[in-house]
Amino acid sequence: MNDIALAVALFLLGNLVITLLAAARGPTAADRMLMALLFGSTGSGILVLLAVAMSIPALVDVALVLALLAAIGGVAFAKRAWQEDGHD
Amino acid sequence: MTDLIMPWISGTLLIVGAFFYAAGTLGLLRFPDVYSRLHALAKADNLGLGFVLLGLALQAESIAVGLKLLLIWPLALAASAGVSYAIARRADSLGVKPWCKDSP
């Protein structure tokens, strides 16, 4: 079980590196913003898997805080877009 | 009985999660414009996270620890929903045209 968790964590890390390289390349600014999405989903996935694989339960709290901050950031992003809607 | 089967279910869920993450990455690399790439990331990656969290929660030592793991999911969903909407709207207002099959 822990071996699977570790393997999946490493696999996700590989995924994250590939997607970061692809997203950073662009071509538009909106593509680069996709990285904000990646850190929310892949980042917290890697953290919880490592928490179990390495028996460091505190990493679950780190993942929770990361997801919470990503959620607040997401709401703030959307709210700004929303208010622009009201103006034009 | 459950002690025997649970690790299998849990491991399967982790692998299913990894599959959806991989699909998200593949979509990001292969899809032609920012809107379609957004679909791939928002849907596939979040589903991957959901399966991974469920797989780990089934193995958690107590119900509270399991629920704590599952609590991460709605937060990640809220984050991705807000960010996707902002990205899509921004791309649209910047005049990014969606890819069309007929035009090269």
Add this chain to the structure above:
Amino acid sequence: MSLIRILWLRVLLFACLWWILAEGRLDGWLLGGVAVIAATWTSVALWPPPAHGVRLTALPGFLAFFFANSVRGGWQVALMALRGRRALQPAFLELPLNLPAGAPRILLINVLGLMPGTVGIELTGDRLRLHVLHQDLPVVAEARALERRIAALFGATT
């Protein structure tokens, strides 16, 4: 729903959250009690009770619908990713919304991003512009089904 009942529900919700965050340990409940009261007070200040109450009886049905469709949405986009860009035929779509403004609409737009084939782009007035992965997908019917679920959740009429 009376004010007292809403307050108790919120206290209960935050107490459950504390229990989860403390991983079921009992030694932190003094701090936890203060945190629960502070959280309830803040929630009342930021989100006054009468606005858009959620019907708890409609919640399980909505969640089941949501899980089933987000799995379907993820599976569909995964298959498209495997097939590459020839599986796509993207289109923009205008959808007139039937839901009342505020929380129900915000929920609709956010949930649509996880449903099969759709991402919300822009809301102007009562019309929502969507990006659809393939123009032959039955997205309008599915969006209407979602609208009905959300209307039931908030006890609103579409």
